[in-house]
Amino acid sequence: MDTITKRMRAVVFDGSLRFEANYTVPALPEGWALIRVRKAGICQTDMELMKGYRSFRGILGHEFIGYVENCSDQALVGKRVTGEINASCGKCALCRKGLGNHCPERKVLGIHQLDGCMADYCILPVSNLIEIPRSLVDDRAVFIEPLSAACEIIEQVLFEGNENVVVLGDGRLGILCAWAISTVVEDVTLVGHHPEKVEISKWRNLKTGTNRDIIKSDADVVVDATGSSSGINEAMSACRPRGTIVLKSTVASQGDLNLAPIVVKEINLLGSRCGRFESGIQMLESYPDMPLGRLITASYPVEEALTAFERASQGDALKVLIEMR
Numbered sequence: 001m002d003t004i005t006k007r008m009r010a011v012v013f014d015g016s017l018r019f020e021a022n023y024t025v026p027a028l029p030e031g032w033a034l035i036r037v038r039k040a041g042i043c044q045t046d047m048e049l050m051k052g053y054r055s056f057r058g059i060l061g062h063e064f065i066g067y068v069e070n071c072s073d074q075a076l077v078g079k080r081v082t083g084e085i086n087a088s089c090g091k092c093a094l095c096r097k098g099l100g101n102h103c104p105e106r107k108v109l110g111i112h113q114l115d116g117c118m119a120d121y122c123i124l125p126v127s128n129l130i131e132i133p134r135s136l137v138d139d140r141a142v143f144i145e146p147l148s149a150a151c152e153i154i155e156q157v158l159f160e161g162n163e164n165v166v167v168l169g170d171g172r173l174g175i176l177c178a179w180a181i182s183t184v185v186e187d188v189t190l191v192g193h194h195p196e197k198v199e200i201s202k203w204r205n206l207k208t209g210t211n212r213d214i215i216k217s218d219a220d221v222v223v224d225a226t227g228s229s230s231g232i233n234e235a236m237s238a239c240r241p242r243g244t245i246v247l248k249s250t251v252a253s254q255g256d257l258n259l260a261p262i263v264v265k266e267i268n269l270l271g272s273r274c275g276r277f278e279s280g281i282q283m284l285e286s287y288p289d290m291p292l293g294r295l296i297t298a299s300y301p302v303e304e305a306l307t308a309f310e311r312a313s314q315g316d317a318l319k320v321l322i323e324m325r
């Protein structure tokens with residue numbers, strides 16, 4: 001890089017959201033890579049951050065594909081990559097147990113103490129990067145991160161295939177969770193609020209509905225991907241005794257919550273966050289018919305990021321992309 005500090009375009013949140021044309025390109029720590037971002041996705045977590053989740057300040061964005069511009073490993077330069085978003089310390093007890101995603105010292109791209117990817121450049125440890133197979137076009141590859149988060153459920157809940165699964169929430173994450181689970185379980189129902197999103201979610205044997213009445217109280221596994229504080233209440237009523245609820249929403253504020261049904265029905269409550277990117281990539285390659293293109297609502301150049309966020313906050317929006325052309 002030049003000795004002159006380089007400037008870049010960036011989408012910055014510092015209490016309010018703005019587009020910056022003249023942001024400093026991040027310095028490159030030892031063992032990290034500088035990535036020239038090509039596309040970034042707006043995610044529900046970004047919306048939560050803007051409501052105060054984690055008191056984040058800085059460049060938003062944690063879903064991206066880009067090209068390695070600079071790093072100590074020359075073989076990686078120029079490669080099309082995405083990256084695991086947790087930059088862990090590598091030294092603490094949790095890191096040594098292979099649980100770097102839970103490292104107390106970790107920085108998280110665009111979420112915690114690390115500028116995100118809605119900019120011309122972002123940085124991540126080289127070990128976080130994953131090369132995107134040539135077979136995956138950009139508009140599928142942008143789903144690696146959220147699809148991996150959906151696949152995490154399959155790794156946490158050891159499905160046998162004959163369960164009755166209900167996914168609550170017809171946002172992008174709910175749909176991806178339903179699609180991922182439907183690759184291993186026959187009987188999956190997605191329940192949402194928006195008829196057009198529910199329509200979009202139809203794939204394989206997935207059953208869908210907008211009427212809460214279709215939910216009985218007999219689900220073996222309920223996934224709460226509603227992104228709303230009432231989701232857990234609906235999940236508790238949909239779950240059978242001794243069933244499992246998977247919590248997939250990080251909701252910034254919780255309303256009144258009565259957990260008595262968890263005790264009375266002896267429900268297992270499982271928190272689920274990020275997944276391994278290998279799982280997401282593998283699923284994308286195994287299911288080329290997974291209709292991800294339907295989930296892309298719109299794409300905007302980075303200069304129009306505010307419009308992009310506006311679009312993403314509308315009820316019918318699924319995935320809105322920001323492009324760094």
Ligand SMILES: [Zn+2]
Pocket residue numbers: 043044045062063146
């Ligand atoms: Zn996300």
Ligand SMILES: [Zn+2]
Pocket residue numbers: 088089090091092093094095100103104105106
């Ligand atoms: Zn650590």
